[in-house]
Amino acid sequence: MRIAYGLFMATAALLGCAHALAAPYPTEEQLRAGIVAAAVVLKTEGLEVEVLDAQKEGLNRPLLASGLRLSDNVCLVFFNTRPEDGLNQFFESISEQDLPVWLKAMAVHELTHCIEQREAYVRNRFEKVLPPGYARDTVTVQGYMSVVKSGAVEGWGEVLADIASVLYFQQAVPAQWMRFTRRLVAMRHGLAWKWPDHDTSVWLNRIIEANDSVAANQSLFEKAFELRRKYRPD
Numbered sequence: 001m002r003i004a005y006g007l008f009m010a011t012a013a014l015l016g017c018a019h020a021l022a023a024p025y026p027t028e029e030q031l032r033a034g035i036v037a038a039a040v041v042l043k044t045e046g047l048e049v050e051v052l053d054a055q056k057e058g059l060n061r062p063l064l065a066s067g068l069r070l071s072d073n074v075c076l077v078f079f080n081t082r083p084e085d086g087l088n089q090f091f092e093s094i095s096e097q098d099l100p101v102w103l104k105a106m107a108v109h110e111l112t113h114c115i116e117q118r119e120a121y122v123r124n125r126f127e128k129v130l131p132p133g134y135a136r137d138t139v140t141v142q143g144y145m146s147v148v149k150s151g152a153v154e155g156w157g158e159v160l161a162d163i164a165s166v167l168y169f170q171q172a173v174p175a176q177w178m179r180f181t182r183r184l185v186a187m188r189h190g191l192a193w194k195w196p197d198h199d200t201s202v203w204l205n206r207i208i209e210a211n212d213s214v215a216a217n218q219s220l221f222e223k224a225f226e227l228r229r230k231y232r233p234d
Helices: 028-045 087-092 099-122 141-150 154-172 177-190 201-210 220-230
Strands: 003-008 048-053 063-069 074-080
Touching (some): 028 063, 028 074, 074 099, 099 141, 099 220, 154 177, 154 201, 154 220, 177 201
Antiparallel strands (some): 063 074
């Protein structure tokens, strides 16, 4: 079975004191519920979602990971309930009330990796998935896979997925989306020294400043592709 993988690394920035009613580490039930709720955004994309226990599948990735099963275009989303250092601190810094929103946004992040993988491996739209500077007109699937395996575009993919999470915040909690996004920015930037490829703060800060959002008739994922190019650092 061929699967292309993506990953949400939800590590914690030093955000000060935790809320009085801090959320505990997510349970299997909570993670499954977040993934299933987020999967609604894939309905118009024609992709099905399958939820799997990462530990039972032999994956050690923390919290959430995803992969597009290329044989049938099913987005596999793996959850891991094993507490992880860094993730523990993150969940301690948010309230129980905010937890469902965060888990759905994290799931949207994972679904976005599947969307990008489909654009590359199934539709061969390399001009859409590769950053400027690559010979996108002549690249092949094998060539794209080599670029991905090299790690050269890991940050590019994380930007797309985080932008999709922000667009989800705008739709799910429109009056509070900037608060959620600023916390995401703080998380990413605060740990850039450890995970530099996951520092999407420059893009996200520009989206906050521009107050850019999805049009009523526009796909959340298409908007994410658009904003990734529009707000690319000079």
